[in-house]
Amino acid sequence: MVSFFQNLVNALQWGSFYALIALGYSMVYGILMLFNFAHGDIFMVGAYIGFFVATGLLALTVSGSIALPGWLVLLLTIIIAMALNSIVGMLVERIGYRPLRDAPRASAAITGLMIGIILETGNLALLGAQRLSFPPLIATETYNIAGVNVTNKKIMIVGVALFLMLVLHLFITKTKWGMAMRAMAYDFAIIPLMGVPINLIAALTFGLGSALAAAAGILYGVAYPILDPYMGILIGWKAFVAAILGGRGSILGAAFAGFLLGFIEIFTATIFPSTFRDLIAYSIILIILTFRPHGLFGEAYSARLRL
Amino acid sequence: MKKSQLLLLIALMLIATVFISACGASGPKTIKIGINAPLTGDIPKVGEGTKYAAEMWLDDINKDGGLDVGGKKYKVELVIEDNESKADSATKANTKLITQDEVLAIVGPQSSKQAVPAGEVANNYKTPMISPWSTNPNTTLNRPWVFRAAFLDPFQGVVDAKFISDEFGFTKAAVLYDVASDYPKGLAEVFKKSWEDLHGAGSVVAFESFTTKDTDFSAQLTKIINSGAEVLFVPQYYNEVALIVQQAHELGWKGPIIGSDSWGSAETVKLCGSDCYGSFFSTHYAAAGATGATKEFIDRYNAKYGYVPDDVAALTWDSLNLLKQAIQDCGKITGDIAKDRQCVRDALANIKNFPGITGNMTFDDQGDPTKCAVIVKISDKGEFEFYKQACP
Structure with missing residues (x-):
């Protein structure tokens, strides 16, 4: 029983990353009907931006220009990196996707793959193949609650992830911009006639998704402090699976499926030999999709942003 | 009419090329050695250590004015190929080194993931290969042309x-x-x-x-x-x-x-x-507490590149010196690459109690060294x- 709760905690942390990244896939699909395959690499860029912001802030702290405690550095890092990475996301949209908006879907899909490769190899060319070690901003504290080991990092990661999802939810349901996004997801053709600036909204969608990816990247750096240019590929693909599993274009579905994927992975590794983890985990997902081909929260023949 | 003239010209040029290259092969002045290392990919630090040790080794040879084989000095050239720490790239790199660059022997790849498939290539092309760092038995198993400097x-x-x-x-x-x-x-x-x-x-x-x-x-x-x-x-x-x-x-x-x-x-x-x-x-070796030739290597490396070399660098150093020993034991370089490769392989197999900086080595019949661990x-x-x- 203790190990069940321990794994529950493990799965919550692991699922947070999938959920945050999957949201980016899902929002873009909901509004523009395309899968942004570069999203995993945008997550990687976010982690690297976070690394440089954090290192810079730490250097300032050490030199005595400013005196900041570690948690504040982390908070600032998350905010600054989210802002910077949203610019990266908007640039990707402007350069890679907007010129192809009326092109066949396959062209847009391979654009994403190419941008992904450009980001990976660009990083490799700029920074070299050496791994970067994400600076430990907060000291790890381990709490033992009835035999379950929980660290302050785990609590922070899950907390920040849930908080950001809540903020996104409020933004989409309560603000005018959110209303414009929902409108655009509802009908792409009519909405410009109503005076909604679709280019701006498309850029905003990419910006929001990338900001979430940056937050995921930094949290990832806190939990798994080794950054490399290819870190976004596998987690990006798996988060994409979560987005599909949640139901294409469904925000709630993506968040839920992200956590679900984390649970399935962790618990298959617990129950079965860990060698077969992904084999069994993704077979389960295949079975779920066989019975619910539009995902858990998806509807047939519709790509509306459902909230 | 024009076309046939052109064809004739091309044919003549081809014959000339073959003739010239055949003439050039009679007295080679350089010995080419291939290095197959993970300069990028998962373990770039390993690639860096390989490259640095190899360059240091080459500097020593150049300082002596070349490699002395049977009383004749030869210039040594290193051909360094990146295997991106991938198995398929490592086999490609080996094939290129052997068929295109026509190296005499290859040092690398380092990790077993690349050394096992790359060893197959070297063995098929009958080219001596020493993997400094690979410790998987399959790298050398039933491959008379493949050796290693590490234990298993x-x-x-x-x-x-x-x-x-x-x-x-x-x-x-x-x-x-x-x-x-x-x-x-x-x-x-x-x-x-x-x-x-x-x-x-x-x-x-x-x-x-x-x-x-x-x-x-x-x-x-x-x-x-x-x-x-x-x-x-x-x-x-x-x-x-x-x-x-x-x-x-x-x-x-x-x-x-x-x-x-x-x-x-x-x-x-x-x-x-x-x-x-x-x-x-x-x-294979520990930098702290090293003595003799090992210490000398560590100090030189540290002075040159600014950090203490890891085992990859030390084993690469030993591999290159094993190769040097084998080439010198050969006595002469004929210029017939197949013959020279055969001679170097036989010399390597016969090396006894080679004083390496990671311990004394003697190859067994599988091309694996007998030595101690730390x-x-x-x-x-x-x-x-x-x-x-x-x-x-």
Whole structure:
């Protein structure tokens, strides 16, 4: 029983990353009907931006220009990196996707793959193949609650992830911009006639998704402090699976499926030999999709942003 | 009319090219040696160590005015190819080195993941190859043209199991390894077998795995901690070591963590930090406490590149010197590449008690050296310290 709760905690942390990244896939699909395959690499860029912001802030702290405690550095890092990475996301949209908006879907899909490769190899060319070690901003504290080991990092990661999802939810349901996004997801053709600036909204969608990816990247750096240019590929693909599993274009579905994927992975590794983890985990997902081909929260023949 | 003239011209040029190149081959002035190293990819630090050691070795040769073979000086040229730490790129690099660059012999690739498939290529093309760092038996198995400077996985697994039993008196061990990579998989299996030979069946209480690129090991580690294991054996590369050790401690692991020679990179402590202090691993050489030629190499390398060389650099150095010895034992370079390669291979196989900086080496009939292993402790300052010597 203790190990069940321990794994529950493990799965919550692991699922947070999938959920945050999957949201980016899902929002873009909901509004523009395309899968942004570069999203995993945008997550990687976010982690690297976070690394440089954090290192810079730490250097300032050490030199005595400013005196900041570690948690504040982390908070600032998350905010600054989210802002910077949203610019990266908007640039990707402007350069890679907007010129192809009326092109066949396959062209847009391979654009994403190419941008992904450009980001990976660009990083490799700029920074070299050496791994970067994400600076430990907060000291790890381990709490033992009835035999379950929980660290302050785990609590922070899950907390920040849930908080950001809540903020996104409020933004989409309560603000005018959110209303414009929902409108655009509802009908792409009519909405410009109503005076909604679709280019701006498309850029905003990419910006929001990338900001979430940056937050995921930094949290990832806190939990798994080794950054490399290819870190976004596998987690990006798996988060994409979560987005599909949640139901294409469904925000709630993506968040839920992200956590679900984390649970399935962790618990298959617990129950079965860990060698077969992904084999069994993704077979389960295949079975779920066989019975619910539009995902858990998806509807047939519709790509509306459902909230 | 015009077309046939053109064809004739091309044919003449081709014949001329063949004739010229045939003439040029009669007296070669350079010896080409290929280096197949992971300059980019998963373990770039390994590639860097390889390159630096090779360049230092070449500097020495150039200082003497070339390599002296049978009283004649030859210029030595290194052809360095990047294998991106991928198996397919390593075989491509080997094929290019052998067929296109026509190197006399190859040093590399380093990790077994690349050395096993690349060794196949070298053996098929009958080109001598020395893998400095690979410890998987399959690299040299039934391949008369492939040698290595490191000891074998089985030997390390046996030594580690013995060391843990003698040092701590434990009877229950856990293993966490990458099932998709040749090196950790081979080592984990040999460790399991020798541990169970010592303590009976079922004494490896958790035998958990993951696949390359995984970063979250919480499920496996939770299983390991609940299994009641006293020691954790992690035969992984430095990037995974840091993640595994940190996560193990966060999940409440208290026992010692033991690794293999893949830990022996300068990056391990840099990435892992204080979590790795107090851990042990088996390896080929330890920089701290080195004497004689080993110390001289370490000091020179440190002065030139600004950090203490890891085992990859030391083994690459030994491999190149083994090759140098073999070429010199050959007595002469004929210029017929197939003949020269055959001669170098035979000379390598006959080397006895070669004084390497990682220990004295003699090749057995599989091309594997007989030599001792070192147990290294990561000190409380994060330095690699010689702890014990373990011989087969």
